Amino acid sequence: xxxxxxxxxxxxxPLQDFLNAPDLTVCPxxxxxxxxxxxxxxxRNLMPGQTGDTLLTDQEASCFYHPQKKAVITCxxxxxxxxxxxxxxLNEQHLCSTCLESGKKKGKLxxxxxxxxxxDGMALTLAIVPLLIWPFTIxxxxxxxxxxxxxxxxPTSIIxxxxxxxxxxxxxAGLQVAGWIYFIGRQFTH
Numbered sequence: 622x623x624x625x626x627x628x629x630x631x632x633x634x635p636l637q638d639f640l641n642a643p644d645l646t647v648c649p650x651x652x653x654x655x656x657x658x659x660x661x662x663x664x665r666n667l668m669p670g671q672t673g674d675t676l677l678t679d680q681e682a683s684c685f686y687h688p689q690k691k692a693v694i695t696c697x698x699x700x701x702x703x704x705x706x707x708x709x710x711l712n713e714q715h716l717c718s719t720c721l722e723s724g725k726k727k728g729k730l731x732x733x734x735x736x737x738x739x740x741d742g743m744a745l746t747l748a749i750v751p752l753l754i755w756p757f758t759i760x761x762x763x764x765x766x767x768x769x770x771x772x773x774x775x776p777t778s779i780i781x782x783x784x785x786x787x788x789x790x791x792x793x794a795g796l797q798v799a800g801w802i803y804f805i806g807r808q809f810t811h
Contacts, residue, residue, distance in 0.1 A: 629653060685717070696720055740772035741786035748793035762797035765790045 627636050632651040645654040682692040684704035692702030698720030709716050711730065724730035747765035751757040769787045 627657065630655065698724065737776060737778055739778050739782075740768055740775050741777065741782060741784070741790070744769040744772070744790035745786045745793075748790040748797070752797075758797045759801055762794040762801070765794035766798070769794070 627640070628634060629636060629648045629651060631653045632648065634648065634650040636648070636657065640657050642656065645656050647654055682702045684690045684692050684707055685701035686707050687704050690704040690706070693705050694703050694708050694715050695701065696703055696717040697714050698716050701717050701719075703715070703717055707717055709718060709721050711721070716724070721730070744765045747761045747768060751761040769790045773784070773787060
């Protein structure tokens with residue numbers, strides 16, 4: 622192999638025996654300290670016109686998306702052969718990017734989440750925002766209590782959150798419901 626094309630970065634003198642040395646070495650021409658690390662493929666002999674290792678032989682299946690690469694697994698959705706680059710593992714299932722995208726669009730992949738509803742924030746919003754237009758609280762206060770109780774055990778956002786918003790929503794909505802009960806009770810007693 623011809624290693625003469627590896628040269629000193631300062632004086633451009635070809636370097637012969639400085640590859641993968643454990644310590645800094647000094648250029649014999651200009652005295653600059655350097656350390657050169659190369660991949661093992663540099664030492665492999667290539668055939669004329671060959672640009673790299675043959676990734677696929679006649680005995681092996683090729684990737685559907687990269688015909689020059691060796692297939693390592695099949696897609697469990699469509700059966701296409703996939704290389705290691707194209708293999709997407711989701712819940713111990715191997716899929717190609719096409720099956721992953723169509724599964725996401727059709728809703729077949731139940732465990733693939735790309736967003737979450739933050740129910741604790743919704744419950745607190747239902748309890749507080751309608752206070753600005755108070756007659757709406759007759760509807761939104763019970764809705765806030767329902768959302769808080771119904772989604773108490775639902776997964777929170779990706780960032781861990783406490784149940785504080787649910788507790789505050791139940792507290793504010795409970796006060797509003799009690800206020801409405803008092804107000805309606807006062808109307809009937811007078």
